[in-house]
Amino acid sequence: MALTFEVDPAIDPALRDGVLSLWADVSNAGGAVGFVPPVTPDEIRPSLLKHLVAMSEGGTRLLVGFDADGTVAATAFFTFNTHPLMKHWVWLYTVMVHPRHQGRGYGRDLMAAVERTARTGAGFEDIEAVRLTCRGGTGVDGFYAKCGYKEVGRVPDAIRVAPGDDRDDIIMLLPLT
Numbered sequence: 001m002a003l004t005f006e007v008d009p010a011i012d013p014a015l016r017d018g019v020l021s022l023w024a025d026v027s028n029a030g031g032a033v034g035f036v037p038p039v040t041p042d043e044i045r046p047s048l049l050k051h052l053v054a055m056s057e058g059g060t061r062l063l064v065g066f067d068a069d070g071t072v073a074a075t076a077f078f079t080f081n082t083h084p085l086m087k088h089w090v091w092l093y094t095v096m097v098h099p100r101h102q103g104r105g106y107g108r109d110l111m112a113a114v115e116r117t118a119r120t121g122a123g124f125e126d127i128e129a130v131r132l133t134c135r136g137g138t139g140v141d142g143f144y145a146k147c148g149y150k151e152v153g154r155v156p157d158a159i160r161v162a163p164g165d166d167r168d169d170i171i172m173l174l175p176l177t
Contacts, residue, residue: 003065003073003106005113007121011052015064018072020044022098029099032135036161051077051094063117065097065110073098074110078118078130089129089173090118111147119176128177135159136168149174 009015020041027035027044034047054060059082065074079091092114097106118130132149134140136159141151149172157166 001068003067003101003109005063005065005074005110005117007063007117008055008061009064011055011062015072016048016052017041019064019075020048022072022075022096023048023094025099026096030138031096031099032138032140033094033096054079061117061121061123063110063113065106065113073101074106076110076114078114078124088126089131090124090127092130092132095132107143108147111144115148115174115176118174128175130174130176132172134170134172135161136170138167141170141172144172147174 023033023035023044024039024041026033027039028037030037035044051060051062055062059080061078061080063076063078064072067073074097076095077093079093081087081089081091095110095114097110101107114130118124118127130149131152132144134144136154145151151170152173153171155169155171158169159167161167
């Protein structure tokens with residue numbers, strides 16, 4: 001069964017806790033979403049709160065994928081640029097699909113929902129591209145390439161996962177025009 005996607009769902013304790021749980025599960029399964037395992041929801045909470053504050057200020061939007069039972073199963077945060085010369089594209093952060101859904105096409109579904117939102121969503125009218133970064137060495141850049149994103153930059157060894165384990169920061173872009 002496919003996920004149901006919603007942009008800017010009401011933030012209530014269940015949604016907040018669902019995103020925290022998803023983020024911890026993805027991180028602990030080895031997902032490159034800002035943390036390395038082991039990590040707890042309490043350790044992730046400050047990062048989520050930053051996203052929520054940015055949402056309340058209007059600079060960030062949330063796309064959530066829900067399972068049939070209403071469980072948070074996927075997320076992506078859009079962050080709008082404030083620089084006047086860069087308002088025509090958005091950043092995409094914290095792109096996650098729950099590990100239990102790996103191999104079922106839900107990642108592609110999420111990225112299609114991201115593209116659809118950026119192309120047609122209210123408040124995205126002047127957006128011409130989506131930009132994201134990903135951690136080298138995970139293979140996720142290949143996944144994003146299959147979703148239409150192009151590698152436009154790479155900073156060698158910019159991400160230190162652990163002492164002696166530095167990864168490239170790969171910058172990818174999806175043009176919408």
